Structures are given as structure tokens and as C-alpha cells.
Amino acid sequence: MRNQSDASPIEAVVFDFSGTLFRLEEDASWFETVTHSDGTPVDGHRAAELMRRMTAPVGEVVEFDEVSRHAWRNRDLDPALHRQAYLHVLRESGVSDRAQAESVYGRVIDPSCWTPYPDTADALAMLASRAIPVAVLSNIAFDIRPAFDMLGVGDYVSEFVLSYEVGYIKPQPEIFLSAVRSLGVDPARTLMVGDSEEADGAARAIGCSFALVDPIATGERPTALLDALASSGIR
Incomplete structure (x- = not known):
């Protein structure tokens, strides 16, 4: 200080x-139709963990291979890499359905979803x-x-x-x-x-x-x- x-x-x-x-804070409606790969719904605890991973300013929040790590490290320089990186994070976090992952990612990049x-x-x-x-x-x-x-x-x-x-x-x-x-x-x-x-x-x-x-x-x-x-x- x-x-x-x-x-x-x-x-x-x-x-x-x-x-x-501003902060990206999960809304229960975002996850009403979202399930993990084992078929279980994304409950409040899991939704909060997903939001933590999607908003972490530094560090690696899931496992990455060489290609996905490049996207993650450069995500804030290129919208295409940003999308690739966060869809990977969602997939590694158990949201394997592509349409569901795209829906959650859409909230992340929607300014109206961010709370001041x-x-x-x-x-x-x-x-x-x-x-x-x-x-x-x-x-x-x-x-x-x-x-x-x-x-x-x-x-x-x-x-x-x-x-x-x-x-x-x-x-x-x-x-x-x-x-x-x-x-x-x-x-x-x-x-x-x-x-x-x-x-x-x-x-x-x-x-x-x-x-x-x-x-x-x-x-x-x-x-x-x-x-x-x-x-x-x-x-």
C-alpha cells in the first residue's frame, strides 16, 4: 500500500x-441445463468452482497439453485463443457437452453478465x-x-x-x-x-x-x- x-x-x-x-458471479439459471460428464448436474458448489477457474487472473487452473497451454498463456491477446482456452478449461472441469460449454462461455464474454x-x-x-x-x-x-x-x-x-x-x-x-x-x-x-x-x-x-x-x-x-x-x- x-x-x-x-x-x-x-x-x-x-x-x-x-x-x-466488476466480478463474474454465477447465476443459477446459467447452469440449469449444464451437466458434468457423469450426468450429474452442476450444483452451486460446482458452479462456484467453475467461475473461480474462469476468472483466475494467474496460474494454471486445470491440466493442459502443449496446444491448450499455448492458448491459455496467450488467451488475453487473441479472442480465438481465449475461446479455445476456456472451452478447454470447461471440458477439463467436467463440462464435456460442447453446446453446454459454449453456453457457459457465452456468459463469460457477455458484459451484461458481470456484476459491479x-x-x-x-x-x-x-x-x-x-x-x-x-x-x-x-x-x-x-x-x-x-x-x-x-x-x-x-x-x-x-x-x-x-x-x-x-x-x-x-x-x-x-x-x-x-x-x-x-x-x-x-x-x-x-x-x-x-x-x-x-x-x-x-x-x-x-x-x-x-x-x-x-x-x-x-x-x-x-x-x-x-x-x-x-x-x-x-x-
Whole structure:
């Protein structure tokens, strides 16, 4: 966390998307017709585990061969590889029916299926009221802008820096440089907020400060974004 006593004032904020501003939370209706390869239905516990595997920011969540591992490691740079990687994850997780897997995957890439954290709109509106520019930086292979428009906060985001559009992924420094350059700000005066120490915390390598939030259920994390901003002197 940022040490305010010996830090420059924050002039811009970069947010991660998944697990930070929005979260993919399972809906029971998504799995009503989905079964495992043994014919058993996907119950609440199994649905939660599937969502964990589909949203893990780093690491390998199932077994991969050479081809599927290439797709997994490069999934956020190419929509085709993203689809290939996640259909493999679903298949390895027991969802062997192709149509069922496609249905679940369709939810993952549908911005309307992502739930905002309770303070997402308030945090973005507060930054806009203080004329502090915001970028959303995400390792992702589909367009998340509609999620912000549906929440009514699209105009509060100055730049979207999406890996499949810029050709870099976290923790590569180039993607963070792309964000600060797009905002026209000094990294030393930029706060990165994210849910992964490994991926998002890498912003420190270019001089940004970093605030970590917990990617828990949205109902269990009402003020983490506002608290992170306040800890960096933005209230």
C-alpha cells in the first residue's frame, strides 16, 4: 500500500477490471441445463468452482497439453485463443457437452453478465468530480466498455487499455506504460488498483503506486475501492 507521507500526490488512477471493478458471479439459471460428464448436474458448489477457474487472473487452473497451454498463456491477446482456452478449461472441469460449454462461455464474454462492486460507480464518479483521469487496464479478450455504459459510468473512464487491443498483458511493463501514456501522466503520480499482487502489482516496476483489493463476492466488499482511494489521499 502507498505511503502517503513520502509520496507524490495522485493525479491519475488505473483500475483493473475483473475482481476489482466488476466480478463474474454465477447465476443459477446459467447452469440449469449444464451437466458434468457423469450426468450429474452442476450444483452451486460446482458452479462456484467453475467461475473461480474462469476468472483466475494467474496460474494454471486445470491440466493442459502443449496446444491448450499455448492458448491459455496467450488467451488475453487473441479472442480465438481465449475461446479455445476456456472451452478447454470447461471440458477439463467436467463440462464435456460442447453446446453446454459454449453456453457457459457465452456468459463469460457477455458484459451484461458481470456484476459491479457496490462502490464502483461511486469511486468513478468521485474521481471524475475531482478531475482525476481514469484508465481501466485489463488482461482480457473481449470489449468490456458496454459494462460501464450499462452502469452509467462510461463517460468517467478516459481510456480503456485492453490486452487484446494493445498487444501486451500484465505483468509486462509495456501495458502499464500504455495506460499512463494514454492519460498523459507521470507514473510516479499514478495509482494502480487491482486484485492481483502478481499481475496488477507489477505496475510498481514503472513507478506507479499500488493498492490491492480482495476479489471476493460483490456483496461482501462494499467500500474497498473508496477505501483504497482514501488510503492514497483521494477522498
